[in-house]
Amino acid sequence: MSAIVPRSDFSLLSANPALVYLDSAATAQKPRAVLDAMNDFYETDYANPHRGAYALSARATERYARARAAVAQFFGVRDEACVIFTRGTTDSLNVVAAAWGRANIGAGDEVIVTGAEHHANFVPWQQIAIERGAIFTICPLTADGRADVEVLAALVSEKTKVIAFNHVSNVLGAINPVAEIAAIARSVGALSVCDGAQGAPHMAVSFDALDVDIYAASAHKMLGPMGTGVLIGRREILDAMPPYQTGGDMIAFVGDEQTTWNVLPHRLEAGTPNVAGAVGLAAACDYLTAIGMDAVAAHERALVKVAHERVSAIEGVRVHGPSAAERSGVLSFTVADIHPHDLASLLDERNICIRAGHHCAQPLMRRLGVAATARASFYVYNDENDVEQLVEALESAKRVFAVA
């Protein structure tokens, strides 16, 4: 099984032919198209958008607006103004927890997260619950790591204000039933917040069809630049949300005593925006759309199926999470009693990049009963040879540790 994009699209990968990059769930490599688009903005249309009374500034504004339109289309959002550019998923989720949470969560209310959340979709909710005197509830998981929707449906009440959950687990690759969870939230009038950091890069996402209230994603995990992300929300939610930051661009009129706010999306984007970041993300969306998100998902599913079979066939290996057919391109495992960090160091020596540790998901590690796991994750540029290299390296690590 070969990669579905040419390795030569990625300068870093073609400069390092022996590199086996299996950490795309942490961050994805960048195709030249993304870097070129960002560079082109700086070299041809660069000025501060939204304010200059000159043609160059208008071109920068136009670039920024076009980027938003492309990103909105990629995420299946008809109402472009509901795509807010942020610094990334963590930023997006913190904005919602702080701005929406502070205005809508009160003492005795309930905030629900799942036991498989990345710290970015766990800690902000835990903290706002503490601040507001609300009850913080952790929804249990099914055996394969998804939110247990039967339990969730029984947990919720009119006190439930928020249900925060991941689209895809960054540790297990387990895919949550987003629309089903959103419907449970809606049934009690709670806000549904979906962390899409591991969803959007790997499968088609139609925000309007998912019917979730909030969806957050990071550009850097979907071939775009670091430091850029999106907060997508239903208009009535975003319109009613108090501004998270105040300052330039987000105001309508600043009086001596009071200030009125600009309209969406500007109301939630204080200060000079990261136009190059948005342009880079839009180019990444275009690149992925050209491949086809269904082809991306199918490629990853095929690769992770082979990886799942080959890695779990190694004696002493325990693979965590769902069956290969039901997971995104993420494989978390432990090898006998070799600590994942030792494993990652030994693999690194063979030019294989995997992640080892708690993956910013300590609550999930406790639920799995492990201190850490090793994680290999796949993307468009990976092929079956990468899986072979991984398997050989794991066998070799077992020999170093003298594990039979």
Next chain:
Amino acid sequence: MTDTSALYQEVILDHNRRPRNYCAMADATIEERGVNPLCGDELTLYLRMDGDRIADASFQGSGCAISRASASMMTSIVKGKTRAEADALIEQFRGMATGQTVLDDLPPALRVFAGVARLPQRVKCAVLPWHALHSALTGGTGSTSV
């Protein structure tokens, strides 16, 4: 043998498999927790001080082979040492792990860790127990991060 594999030589693997002084200590006079927030590794270091001298040392926790072996050897070596002697060892070990100390200064048993200096992302694993020891001997916050 390659650099990384060479680091995982028998003595480190042996201390990982059968860590010495791996137990809680009921009559400990100092208990210090060391954590590496990046990876979640943690250990608890127990010391029983007899005046200025470390009468006994032990540890418990979860961590990689490098940190377990380091803690295992450290607790063996510092037993019977005075604070000043332990401080000197801490300095020398940290220096070696970051590639600065002359190896001749160190007890031979600890020199197996010299290889971590070439693996910057593993230096913290090796020094975690030593950081906890340093913190324990300088008043002890009860919890240390590397």
